[in-house]
Amino acid sequence: MSRFFANGSESESESSEEEIQATNFNKASAFQFSDDEEEVKRVVRSTKEKRYENLTSIIKTIRNHKKIKDIPNTLSSFEDLTRAYQKALPVISKEENGITPRFYIRCLAELEDFINEVWEDREGRKNLSKNNSKSLGTLRQKVRKYIKDFEDDLSRFREAPDQESEAEDEVVALESDGGDAGDDSDAGVKPTEAVPKAVKSAPAKAAPADDDDSDDSIDWDSDSESETESSDDENQYQNMRERFLKRTTEKEEKDDDKRKDKRKEQKTKIRKRAEDDEDGEWETVVKGHVVEKPKMFEKDAEIDVPLVLAKLLEIMSARGKKRTDRRLQIDLLFELRDISDQHNLGTAVSVKIHFNIISAIYDYNQKISEPMKLEHWALLLEVMQSMMKLLLANADIIMSESVAEEHEEYATSPFYVRGCPLAAVERLDDEFVKLLKECDPHSNDYVSRLKDEVNVVKTIELVLQYFERSGTNNERCRIYLRKIEHLYYKFDPEVLKKKRGELPATTSTSVDVMDKLCKFIYAKDDTDRIRTRAILAHIYHHAMHDNWFQARDLVLMSHLQDNIDAADPATRILYNRMMANLGLCAFRQGNVKDAHHCLVDLMVTGKPKELLAQGLLPQRQHERSAEQEKIEKQRQMPFHMHINLELLECVYLVSAMLLEIPYIAAHEFDARRRMISKTFYQQLRSSERQSLVGPPESMREHVVAAAKAMRCGNWQACANFIVNKKMNTKVWDLFYESDRVREMLTKFIKEESLRTYLFTYSNVYTSISIPSLAQMYELPVPKVHSIISKMIINEELMASLDDPSETVGMHRSEPSRLQALAMQFVDKVTNLVDVNEKVFDMKQGNFFQRGNMGNRGDRGYNRNQNNQGGNWLGQRRDRNNRNRNQRGHHKNNQDRQQQQQQQVQTIDEE
């Protein structure tokens, strides 16, 4: 039912006399109900009654379903109805001489109207759920087919729905309680007949006529109820409700006659008015706006602050109750706002009403896990923004949670309002994310939804301004964090331009903003969670803009690695995202080792997708319960914040290759060789197992092929496998300065290939010329010199340089069998001593972690350790012993893996 009509009808309900009548009538019908109920117990029922009762009860349920537009159920009930009618047919033909009962016809007519109405309403039809719209089609077809049999009856009924019904009314009232439903709805239908227009209209044009009549029906009883939406059968239910509400039994025996008289009276009145309507039908609508308020307030009541507040309280007190119509509540509040604006009740009241509108809209959606409707969200955004503008424009309004309800002040400045814009904006943001997650990330829908992000950020900015003006530190921290969370994952090219000096140093970039916000949080926050999240976001942002050192220092200073396991899943996800980005940053900056360390945690489990909350993986061992899946879905990142997984994996594999291949070459015959990267090994092995290796297709195959080329020191092939057209489009072009990265990669490949070559083939040479090596690897001679020098110093290569001839002389001596065995034995003994020391350390307790040194104070120490272990979770001290160092490193590796597994488990568990 369109609002327009509803409004129009409301306007008509002006006259108080009518109102009284209406209420009287309502009462009357209510009494009738009760008296009928009494009858139920007394009357002995005949077959006819039984059948009729059956029919009417089905009709009743149909009405119910229609009212809530539950079409599938309407359909099933309709089927029941036809069946029941079939059953009742013999009785009818016997008792009623084959004339179809009125109420049955009426029901059919109503149903038809209802279907037409729904069908016509294209907008509404679009919004219907799939299930609903499907059953609507079936229902429509079925009903059309079915009513062909009753066409005559129907047309007769439409021509004169009232006259006979009245007669029937009597009959039914006397005979059975089944009639009472019909009788009652009668009241709604009757006026229709009064409208000459409706009478004239042909049965085919039933729908508009029906519209009319339902409008009128609102007149009848809903004017006191301020109902906006109804169909003609609604009043009946309102009556029903009233019946339950004011259940009075004492005036039981009222005369039917009396009632009838009254009804007649009304009828004439209505007729009169309808005639009036015909003349000045449309003018009344114009009046609508002025006359609206009697609905809210007494007609001539003076509208002032306390009154509005009282009304507000009245509306809001219905909040949360089961029967409250939530949409109605929102509308009422809007109306109240308009009224208060009209009467200049001050901004404080307006703010209060705004705030209540916001909470009413939030109430509308009762399920937390599901997103609210888009139009509601848009409305919310609008209200939120206007409220914040009001708050910002009026410095004398203080809105806070801490204002107790009895201390609220609306009349004089400074105003105190209870409420929390912070919570509101946080919820707004959450709902926005939910909305985003709801739609398909590859559709245009997502893009258009994403455009609202700007508005969300704007709103947050408004709230932020408000809290910067007046807010406790905690509140400021919270709103700052909100802003940070909208900021941290966005790349700002100006940062890099500024770094290169293309922009003046004074331009403020997103990094500066982040710095400012985060530093405030570091200093002022007293809940650990906000600080942790701020640090993580800060690191993420730095890493994104290639501020590798700042990002690294923040990671090390914050000691997040130690206690991230204790954090909540959302923070852990952020940690994982941060680590992924840090790894990418390290890679871009040419710190391959660090890149590997950052990423190994994510990749070793084989499910980075899950760890980064970018999608659910099918689980092998046990299926998720629906509950668990719901929780996990809630945790997912919206698509626009995702980190490209292929890029991540590629970076990881390439850095693993750069580390692992020279290492394999150097320790080819070492009994204690360990893997640096398990994942990389798996890839290598699976490719080796293949009987026939084709040209590489996927990213992984490319890396594996490159690794194989590198193992023989063939840098050219290796570089071609890593940097080519296919890999560019797949991976490398995703970087901001992809050319620089590619260049760096080629350089690293050359160097590491050279090292691999020297390791692998040094036993074949007695001397190698440095210039020829330089030529082979297209590296400058000093670079080759430096690489070889480093290998000699680190005792990786048993060789020495011969300066005059510019050659490297090898002096490798193969140990004899006895010597080799002895070496192995020594290694084992060393192991034993290591274990002993470890046991002692454990008993002693880790004395490095004792004492509470401050955040900042710890930094260098921690960093040193890290470097020694070459490890982000550094735990052991270096003792100038290379072997031990490697071992320690490895041990840490294992530890880390364990830790990783734990982390994964905990995420799984939750």
Added chain:
Amino acid sequence: MANFDLTRINCQFLDRHLTFPLLEFLCGKEIYNQQELLEYILETVNKTNMIDYTMDTRKRLNLSQEMPEELVQRKAEVLATLKQLQNEVAPIMKATDILKNGESMKDSKTFVNALQKDYNFKVEHLESAYKLAKYLYECGNYQESTSYLYFCLIVMSPNDKNYLNVLWGKLAAEILTLNWNTALEDLTRLRDYIDNANFSTIQALQQRTWLIHWSVLVFFNHPKGRDLIIEMFLYKPLYLNAIQTMCPHIMRYLATAVVINRTRRNALKDLIKVIQQESYTYRDPITEFLECLYVNFDFEGARLKLHECQTVILNDFFIVACLNEFVEDARLMIFETFCRIHQCITISMLADKLNMKPNEAECWIVNLIRNARLNAKIDSKLGHVVMGTQPLSPYQQLVEKIDSLSMRSEHLAGLIERKSKQKQNQESADSWKYY
């Protein structure tokens, strides 16, 4: 060379009086505009009570010969205050003089007791002694100031609010009187106090930063300082943290100290790690030299950096005295590294890398060989130095590994023993409790 000058940064962490030597040093170096420097000195001096020094600076600036009225007035004021303070402290000082000869001087407790008993000593006296010391210091009379501060230190309880100030004052005064031995003592005392006091993290960090800067002055002047500076800056995590977070420029002094300390070559490895970590916040020719030599093995680069190092050191007040040593040791380092990776080097190339003439270089190498620091021979026909390196035999490798093993096991055994002894002691102590 102004871009490598650290005076500006260092002065932030030094006492006003301690900056004068630095500034005066700069005056002689002509890096900055002389006039501006003097004006700056004057400005600084004006904030102290050193009227004579002010006059002197004014003279050097060629300001009017006459003493300005306000200075005369201030001088009188200063003298008056001094007199008054001295009067306040006089009785106590007299008593101290008498007691000094007696028995009670042995330790501070008996001394304080004696003072209180015989001479009616009160806390106010201590307060005024402290004030006087401070005033004397401000007037530039460091010698006398130290004696009063010494008195304060003895009498004061470590919980006194002025105790820290006294310690700082004493250190500054000792440095300014060039009393390095006592300065070193005071330094350790102050360090212990800072490490043990309950500062907030930030306060402690600040105190340490100051201490680091002041101690540089002591360490480079005290004969033992070169070991101690490595010990304190590199191997005390708290101080290393302070350097990394607050003043990475101290790396220059640390690096210098490591280079000129031949006995602590193993510190080099740790130092280089730190340098690499901090390379993004601080770098100067000295750290870059080490980086070139030990990270990139870029001998050409190292040579160039060594050249730059000389000018940097020449212009740095703290380490100017170590210039020759530094150059010598840096050369040796280059040469050593060279030897480790080469089996044959031409002398001319070596001379080039070491910034020496070929003849000098040959001489130098001959000396090294003679002193048995180097296992090598000179082939003068070809102009080569041939190293006598021998490939590491498996036997040697074995021995090396086992060597470290026995060391470590011994260490472990020692630790365990100590621990068990401790436990026993504790137990016996516990058992005595019940008697």
